[in-house]
Structure formats: structure tokens, C-alpha cells
Amino acid sequence: MTDISKPPFKNILITGAAGALGSVLRESLRPYAEQLTLSDRAPLGEVRANERHFVCDLADRNAVFDMMKGVDMVIHLGGAPRENTFQVILDSNIAGSYHIYEAARQESVKRVIYASSVHAIGFYECTQTIDANVPQRPDSLYGVSKTFVENLSRYYFDKFGLESMCVRIGSCFPKPVDRRMLATWLSYDDFSHLCIQALMTPSVGHMIVYGNSNNSANFWDNTQAGYLGYHPKDSADAYRAEVYANTPIGDPRHPAVRFQGGQFAADGHFEDDPNNR
Ligand code: NAI
Numbered sequence: 001m002t003d004i005s006k007p008p009f010k011n012i013l014i015t016g017a018a019g020a021l022g023s024v025l026r027e028s029l030r031p032y033a034e035q036l037t038l039s040d041r042a043p044l045g046e047v048r049a050n051e052r053h054f055v056c057d058l059a060d061r062n063a064v065f066d067m068m069k070g071v072d073m074v075i076h077l078g079g080a081p082r083e084n085t086f087q088v089i090l091d092s093n094i095a096g097s098y099h100i101y102e103a104a105r106q107e108s109v110k111r112v113i114y115a116s117s118v119h120a121i122g123f124y125e126c127t128q129t130i131d132a133n134v135p136q137r138p139d140s141l142y143g144v145s146k147t148f149v150e151n152l153s154r155y156y157f158d159k160f161g162l163e164s165m166c167v168r169i170g171s172c173f174p175k176p177v178d179r180r181m182l183a184t185w186l187s188y189d190d191f192s193h194l195c196i197q198a199l200m201t202p203s204v205g206h207m208i209v210y211g212n213s214n215n216s217a218n219f220w221d222n223t224q225a226g227y228l229g230y231h232p233k234d235s236a237d238a239y240r241a242e243v244y245a246n247t248p249i250g251d252p253r254h255p256a257v258r259f260q261g262g263q264f265a266a267d268g269h270f271e272d273d274p275n276n277r
Contacts, residue, residue: 008200009033013071015058015100016078018042021115021172021191025075028192032199039067040078058096068103073199074112076100076149083140083270093145101156111163113198116150116208118170118184119143122261124219126183130260131221132168132208139261141270150208157206165198165228168220169211176236178247180262183217187234190214197228204228219260 009032016022017038026038030050038044039054047053056063058078068074079093097114104112122139124130136147146168153164170184172191186194190213198204209228210220215236222230236243250257259265 013037059091064099077115097149116166120146139265167211185236190232
């Protein structure tokens, strides 16, 4: 981890702060900001020493503009974290992210670190190694919303100079629990390290990087992450025997096994009758 003697940032906003990854960063980013602004529509618990809380929906434009006041860095995690109805994706992920970017521009925020996803490129095959410059191939409406924000962030950088780092997170959970995650797993510690490097690197312009740990199985050429000094310490390899023992070998022709997006690539449209998807 980077050494710091005093907080390098005034005010870091974390959206989705009540969620799984937000709760991780609420702890690990504490030394990095004089104040953490935490936002979620779910309760955020007790207000701790250097925190301010905003319980609101990202679809509420005025609320997002309020929470952005005085913020210098944003970690944008809030939104639907998996496939949902188009209306939910539209309100939470698309409109919500637009509000974040527009408020960040108006408040002269330096940088947004955005939780994109493997599902932005989920239709590449697991046998392919791809870098951050391949065309997007979303595997779901959720994935489409991630590609939207990757492009929104590029527009805000090219036109207004608002920096962004979009992290295509693989599977960020306590441990890998299926065979696909042996390639896509990102440990909580490595996620924190990646976000800290994303904050501390003097200039990132507009970047897309992949978020996975140091796994032997790997779909991604993450050369761009080298620039950030991201050196993951954990590996899904430590769980390989456990995963093999607990999960069957899948049919390589099945879309959930064939494509990097896994089950998201195999599922039908979310709003169809589940029996006919
Ligand atoms: P999570 O579901 O635990 O956290 C998401 C948070 O966003 C929740 O606390 C929820 O209340 C909040 N939220 C949802 N819609 C909202 C809205 N309209 N307004 C305000 N708050 C809203 O999910 P997790 O795992 O912490 O994911 C965080 C981000 O990382 C998400 O954007 C997700 O898409 C992304 N991501 C996560 C991955 C993972 O493996 N955990 C993989 C790829 C991307």
C-alpha cells in the first residue's frame, strides 16, 4: 500500500457506500481523505468521525448535486449491480451516472473512479485474451449500462478534462466460488489497492483497466494497469482445489462457459417470462 502521512484528499465521495464494495472502501480509504462523503439509498449506519452521509437515490438529480459539493475525488459504485428491468437500469445506472458526471463537472472534481464490469465485454470468449482497447461487447442490459458510462466518462474527459478510471471489475467477492472466477476473481484487498493507486496516480486522463487478482487463469492483458503501479497480491489459485471439488466441469459449448460474461451471457432478456427466456 502507498505510504501517506496526512490525507492527500479533502473529500472523497463513495457512491454505493452501503454495498459490499463500498463497505470495503469505507474502511480502507479512511486515511486518504479529510472527509469521506458516503452516499447510498440504503441506510449507511452510524456517522463516524470524518464522514458525512447522503441517503438518496442517484436518480434524484438535485440530491446528487448536493452531495457533490466540496468533493475532489469520486468513487462511483452505486447502482444496480446485476441484470434488472430496463427501467431500473435506466434510472439507477444510466441517469444516476449521468447525474454523477454532470455534478462532478460543475463542481470541478478532479477524477471519477468508476466500477465498470466484465459484463461490458462479456461476449468475448474465455479462450481469448483481450486488452482494454477492444470494442465493447456487453452481455446484458446491465453490461450496456456499463458501456454507456465508459463512453460517458470518455466524453467528459475529451470535452471537459474530467479524468476517469473505469475498472472492469471481474468478480469481487470474499473468495472465488466457481471455475470462471478462477480467472475473474478480485480480492477485497486487491480491489482496495487498485482504487488507492487510481486515486494516488498524479494523472490518469481517461483509462480503462481490468480488475482481477494475480490469477494464473486470466482473460485480460492489463498492461495499462502497470502504469498505475497496481500489483495484486492475492490469487484465485489458492482456492483452485476447493473450487474443483465443489463445482462440476461445464460444457465448453454452453454460453455460460464459453463467454467471459459467464451466466450473464447465457441468460435471456430479464423481462421475459422466466420459463421462456
Ligand atoms: P452492492 O449491491 O453490494 O452495492 C451497490 C449499492 O448501490 C447498494 O448499496 C445499493 O443500495 C446502491 N444503489 C443501487 N441503486 C441505487 C440508486 N438508484 N441510488 C442510490 N444507491 C443505489 O454491489 P457491489 O458488489 O458492492 O458492487 C458495487 C459496484 O461494483 C456496482 O456498480 C457493480 O455493478 C460493480 N461491480 C461489482 C462487481 C462485484 O463482483 N462485486 C463486479 C463488477 C462490477
